[in-house]
Amino acid sequence: MAVTQGHGNPHWTRDETLLALALYLTLDGKVPSPRTPEVKALSDLLRSLPYHAEAAKQPTFRNPDGVGFKLMNIRQVATGKGLGNVSNMDRQVWAEFGQRPDEVRRIAYAIKDGITVVGSEQLPEVEQELPEGRLLTSLHLRRERNPKVRKMLLDDRRPAGFRCEICDLSRLDLEQPLQEAIFEAHHLVPLADAAERKTKLADLALLCACCHRLIHRAMVSKARWIGLVEARALILPG
Ligand SMILES: [Zn+2]
Ligand SMILES: [Zn+2]
Structure with missing residues (x-):
């Protein structure tokens, strides 16, 4: 309300x-x-x-x-x-x-x-707004959760084995579906900079759910966009 x-x-x-x-x-x-x-x-x-x-x-x-x-x-x-x-x-x-x-x-x-x-559909409440604000945050999340985008990324990384691009976590010992449950697609390009709507492989990073949560939180608390290099410095133990 x-x-x-x-x-x-x-x-x-x-x-x-x-x-x-x-x-x-x-x-x-x-x-x-x-x-x-x-x-x-x-x-x-x-x-x-x-x-x-x-x-x-x-x-x-x-x-x-x-x-x-x-x-x-x-x-x-x-x-x-x-x-x-x-x-x-x-x-x-x-x-x-x-x-x-x-x-x-x-x-x-x-x-x-x-x-x-x-359009006129009601925006979901987002837990935390990325620096770009609520509408672009919900579009960012929608873009990352898009099953086609997720599949494109997983298909690309599967041959080498899934690995978090921030913390390096991988669980090759687990069955595939369990491994896949750990990882999420993170979009590297702010929506405000994305000239085109269609997501390319190069725009994506595979992150474990924990690092994905942390990079979003870091962007909220710093009120600006954060890339993977900076995220590693912020998240990984020193
Ligand atoms: Zn990670
Ligand atoms: Zn993300």
Whole structure:
């Protein structure tokens, strides 16, 4: 159940705040009137996102005025000026992404793209959002759990024997189905960087379930994407 604030509208999620930041970063520090096409377009986009299906039925939900207020809040965080109702999410997203406009733009495009994939289906609650936010996290997990992707990776690694690409774990003593139960596909390319949807073998690493959990957790706690080399340094005993 989403928490509500102000006029009964739910708090802005990380994804929504990132989309507002993406617009803010194109504005040169000037917040446009709610009647401008950019603000209207962002309002329409936010109202179509699959997070707040119930709330989005209300005409006040993420309407152009609300988007205008959010842009002012972001400007306040960015400049330290103004008297807005700045949220922790505004501060957090600014701290992580305020100086990375290219990445913000890529993520915003990927979220818009992702919406065409998920349509209006309700997003699953994810245990932890990867740095890219909830929609891209759920698409990342869906991509990794795709049976075709998993099979492609297992078929490729089977001849040499399954081995975790972080910790080196292998259990060649076990029967094949038990061995396979240990391993998961991890996608190495952030969705925001994946120009094409189709997953290639080179985009994947075979990880034991434990290391897979840890690399995702590390990305959440560091709020950025982490590759295998860094993951090894973080996870393996020193
Ligand atoms: Zn491992
Ligand atoms: Zn993964």
